[in-house]
Amino acid sequence: MLLQATSVLLLLSLLAIASGCPPLPFPISVSNGGRWGNWGTAEWCPQGYVAKGFSLKTQPTQGKGDDTAVNGIRLHCLPRSKTYPEHTITSSQGPWGSWTSPFWCHNGNYLTAFTLKVKGSQGHGDNTAVNNIRFSCSDGQLLAGVGHLWGSYGAWSQPCTHGVCGILTKVQGQQLFGDNTALNDVQFYCCANANAK
Numbered sequence: 001m002l003l004q005a006t007s008v009l010l011l012l013s014l015l016a017i018a019s020g021c022p023p024l025p026f027p028i029s030v031s032n033g034g035r036w037g038n039w040g041t042a043e044w045c046p047q048g049y050v051a052k053g054f055s056l057k058t059q060p061t062q063g064k065g066d067d068t069a070v071n072g073i074r075l076h077c078l079p080r081s082k083t084y085p086e087h088t089i090t091s092s093q094g095p096w097g098s099w100t101s102p103f104w105c106h107n108g109n110y111l112t113a114f115t116l117k118v119k120g121s122q123g124h125g126d127n128t129a130v131n132n133i134r135f136s137c138s139d140g141q142l143l144a145g146v147g148h149l150w151g152s153y154g155a156w157s158q159p160c161t162h163g164v165c166g167i168l169t170k171v172q173g174q175q176l177f178g179d180n181t182a183l184n185d186v187q188f189y190c191c192a193n194a195n196a197k
Contacts, residue, residue, distance in 0.1 A: 025189040032118045032154030033185025034129030037172035040092025045077035050163035051111045052078045053104035056145040059097035068182040069128040069148045071097045091169040094182025100146050105137035110163035112138050119151030129181040160190030
């Protein structure tokens with residue numbers, strides 16, 4: 001389903017370019033996302049804004065209880081050439097944990113690429129899926145969230161030349177009698193150009 005939606009978006013972008021219309025945003029993703037859950041609804045920075053920071057919704061370690069680790073990702077969007085007003089976007093999120101303070105690119109730079117830290121399936125053990133995320137900024141600065149130690153980082157996504165302007169998350173709903181994982185995967189959308197979302 002996600003592959004079909006991504007293919008349609010790419011096809012529409014190519015058609016827009018061929019017809020002389022402004023190009024549409026295009027998705028970037030990584031290959032190591034978790035396998036559980038469903039894709040939510042994409043959210044977008046306002047027109048003319050770009051994501052310059054992010055925060056994580058993270059559940060603290062539960063000891064012998066059920067860990068879910070990262071439950072959500074919030075993008076902090078700002079106008080390209082200003083530091084206000086701020087607009088935040090999140091897509092779907094799990095119900096556990098609390099939001100961290102934002103991590104910002106320096107000097108008005110913006111998010112361009114990401115890598116996910118994911119713990120693979122533990123069989124009958126405690127699954128957590130996404131445990132942290134790293135972003136690169138347009139000036140090469142690296143930002144890392146305050147996540148958990150479990151799992152490992154995969155390959156980096158392709159970079160967004162004009163920055164990140166949208167987010168779509170894959171979240172497992174609450175399992176009443178099972179193992180909860182919350183956030184499993186994320187896809188970001190590159191700004192089509194320096195003036196559009």
